[in-house]
Every structure is written in structure tokens, then in C-alpha cells.
Amino acid sequence: MIEARGDSGVLFAEPGARWRTVAYGPILCLIIFILELVTGSSVHWFALLFCGSLIAIFVVLQVIAGRRHVSVELTDTALREGTETLPLTSIAAVLPERDDDSWDDEDWESARALGELSGVPRRRTGIGLRLSDGTLVQAWAKDHRALRAALSTAIGQPPRSDDLEAEASETASADATEVAGKDSENGADR
Template identity: 65%
Template sequence: MIRGGAVHWFGLLFCAVLLAGFVWLQVVAGKRHISVELTEDTLRQGAELLPLRNIAQVLPEDDEESWDYEDWQSARALGELSGVPRRRKGIGLKLTDGGLVQAWARDHFTLRAELSAALERLTGDDEKEVR
């Protein structure tokens, strides 16, 4: 364009649409795989759905001052990911089958509190049914 040559509008438009498509795909995948939803019955982390009845306990936070890692810190992260996503913090969960997993959230304090409250409601309902 500066030198006065022919401008290949089709090539420019094609490259722009191709780049926009890849960016759109990354945004959609990011929103799908790094989203968290807690309902009355399930915890969804990314593409993985975990029923709350499968969670036995929300484990205490790790001690920042300690040199030792907690067992849950090396456990599998929920959400079909290789680890806890960037800018998220893991929360240790003990499952009813004895396994350990890591839930994660950007605001891990709120997720920990809401998850603990949901588990208390769930165990409270189970105790009422037994009586």
C-alpha cells in the first residue's frame, strides 16, 4: 500500500477472519474449561461434574509457613486439566472413596465457605432422613 503496489484485499480479509476465529476458539475454550459452578447437588469445575455426595470433607488450608506439602496439594485437579489453572488456588477435597482431589477457584475463600456450607446442608438432610 505504501509503495503503490496492488493490495490483496482477499488475502488480508482471509488472514483477519482466520486470526479472529482462533482467538474466538481460545476464549470459548478458556471460559468452558476454567469455569466453576456450585449447585445444591454438584460441583462443576471446567468440564468435570462432581456430585456433592461423593465429597467426604473439605480439607483445611495449607500452612504458608510450613515447609511440608499437604497430601492433597499433589492430588489431581478437577476439571480435566493437568493442574490448577493459573491465578487460581487449590482446595483439598477428600472423597468418600478415600481419594484426594483439588478443587480450585480464583476466590478460593468463598468457594471453600460455600462448599463447606453445602456439605453441611447435605449431611444434615441425610441425618433427618435416617431419623
């Protein structure tokens, strides 16, 4: 999800949509064309050309909209969420993640989402931010943990202890799985 760019100032980036998706429809029509040639049935030249072109045109519009309205970019100086750019100097704090065990919603979950969308886009997760003037807003990204870590680093906020504990437990469980896998491969588990 994170796209590296040549700019050294880009700390995190998600494109919102990828240009390669434009080729999916025409490739499918090409496969159908090849199958019609191989099987000896009548080839539907016009229909396949028309459908491939039409699909490509609609997907181009979706990619343009996705890249404009659902892309995320964090630089040394600003956070851009869709069409809205927020200077990092106006961010006072990155709020902790929602507690999944809690029945209560966090205050930031009902705050305005950044960008000109009505809420957090689908398949993205909100991140609570407290601005310098005290208002709450939601940043969002597919890889919300990476954006949260990059934002915390960018504004100079130390990592939270519960974030460090979660990271340590994930690392420990990954190490334990790796060790268990090595033992069972060598037959040393019995």
C-alpha cells in the same frame, strides 16, 4: 470473578473465559483504521480486515476452550470443574488452606486435580477435598476463598476456626484503616 446467574441453585460460578475478549482485536484494528484515515496516510483495508478477523477467530477458539475446560460451577447438588462433575454427596470434607509458613506440603497438594486437565489451571488456586471413599482431590478456582466458603456451606461443614479468625482479623484491619482514614481527614489525629 463470581458470576451471578438466574438459576437459584447456583452457589458459585466462574465462566473460565469471557466473550468480550473476542472484540479486543477487531477494536484495535478499527482504531488503527481510524488513525490512518485521520492522519491521511494510506489505509490498509485488506490487512486490517484480515488481521481483525484472524484475531477474532483465534480468540473465539480460546474462549470456547476456556468456557469448557476452565469454568467452575457449584450448585445445590454438584460441583462442576471444567468437564468433570462431582456430586456434593461424594464430598466428605473441605480441607484447610495450605499454611504459607510451613515448609511441608499438604497431602492434598499432590492429589489429582478435578477436570480433565493435568493439574490445577494457571492463575487458579487448589482447594483440597476429601471424598467419601477417602481419596483426596483438588478443586480449583480464581476466587478460591469464595469457592471454599460456598463448598463448606453446601456440604454442611461448619466454618473452621482459623478461617473465622482470618476473616475477623481482615475485618478488624479494614475497620482500623477506615477509622484512621477518617481521623486524618478531619485533622483529629494530632
